[in-house]
Amino acid sequence: MIKIVTLIVALGALAAGVMLFSQLNQKAPVEFALHYQQARDIKSFELTDHLGEKFNNESLKGQWSWVFFGYTSCPDVCPTTLQEMNFIYDDLKAIAENNQVLLVSVDPKRDTQEKLASYIGYFNPEFKALHGNHGALFPFARNLGLMYAITESDIAQQANSDAIENHGATATNYLVDHSASLVLINPAGKVEAIFKPKQALGAVPVIEGDKLVSDFAKIVALY
Numbered sequence: 001m002i003k004i005v006t007l008i009v010a011l012g013a014l015a016a017g018v019m020l021f022s023q024l025n026q027k028a029p030v031e032f033a034l035h036y037q038q039a040r041d042i043k044s045f046e047l048t049d050h051l052g053e054k055f056n057n058e059s060l061k062g063q064w065s066w067v068f069f070g071y072t073s074c075p076d077v078c079p080t081t082l083q084e085m086n087f088i089y090d091d092l093k094a095i096a097e098n099n100q101v102l103l104v105s106v107d108p109k110r111d112t113q114e115k116l117a118s119y120i121g122y123f124n125p126e127f128k129a130l131h132g133n134h135g136a137l138f139p140f141a142r143n144l145g146l147m148y149a150i151t152e153s154d155i156a157q158q159a160n161s162d163a164i165e166n167h168g169a170t171a172t173n174y175l176v177d178h179s180a181s182l183v184l185i186n187p188a189g190k191v192e193a194i195f196k197p198k199q200a201l202g203a204v205p206v207i208e209g210d211k212l213v214s215d216f217a218k219i220v221a222l223y
Contacts, residue, residue: 028218030193032211035219039190045140047104047132050117055130060189063100064092064220067183069146071107072119076204077180078103081197082123085182088209089124095217098187101127104140106148106178108133141179145194148178180205184216186223193219 046056066085070078085101092099103120105111108131111119116129132140141148151174186192195212197205 027221030215030218033184033193033195033215035193036191039186039188039192041190042185043139043143045136047130047136047140048113050113050120050129052113057189060185062187063098064096064187065185066099066101067104067144067185068102069104069106069141069148069178071105071176072111072115073107074176080204081180081207082127084207084209086124088213091213092216095213096220103127103129104137105129105131106137106176108137110172144183144191146179146181146183148176151175151177182207184219
């Protein structure tokens with residue numbers, strides 16, 4: 001009888017130990033990002049970076065890539081997001097050294113290579129800015145689950161001179177609506193997750209750096 005009781009106690013202790021070990025080693029779930037259970041493929045694309053080098057699917061391989069759509073004339077979302085990414089960049093590299101932050105310009109009319117180089121370098125010399133025509137940008141944006149739209153007026157679009165105005169808009173003075181989300185692409189070159197900004201009525205959408213870093217650590221552990 002004593003042997004049976006001892007055996008039962010031992011089996012109970014073993015089961016409890018297995019459960020505790022399992023709980024301690026269970027990887028924490030992602031809390032804030034939209035994390036795909038199966039990473040999404042990215043169709044073939046080709047853009048150009050701010051140094052004039054080609055940037056395509058192969059350029060994503062071996063890196064954790066943070067992709068953000070914006071433009072240099074953006075008054076609020078873009079500089080706020082890039083500034084936040086600069087603040088947390090060292091934290092991201094502490095989790096995984098192979099990080100790259102990519103600003104994809106949705107304003108090819110005004111964002112020249114030289115302008116992009118000066119703009120992106122202001123935030124961090126390691127960040128990259130990419131550009132291309134709308135024929136390359138639109139399908140790339142859709143593939144990543146992002147969007148953008150030129151809000152330039154029809155009159156401003158057709159203007160041959162900046163002097164032709166329509167309620168303050170000119171051929172070189174317009175805004176571009178674009179997603180404020182960040183797309184995380186894994187080292188295999190596939191979409192791993194999307195980080196959406198914090199939205200508040202009347203406020204600029206902002207990426208919350210602490211939440212991004214927290215979830216990135218979990219995503220890397222799960223990868």
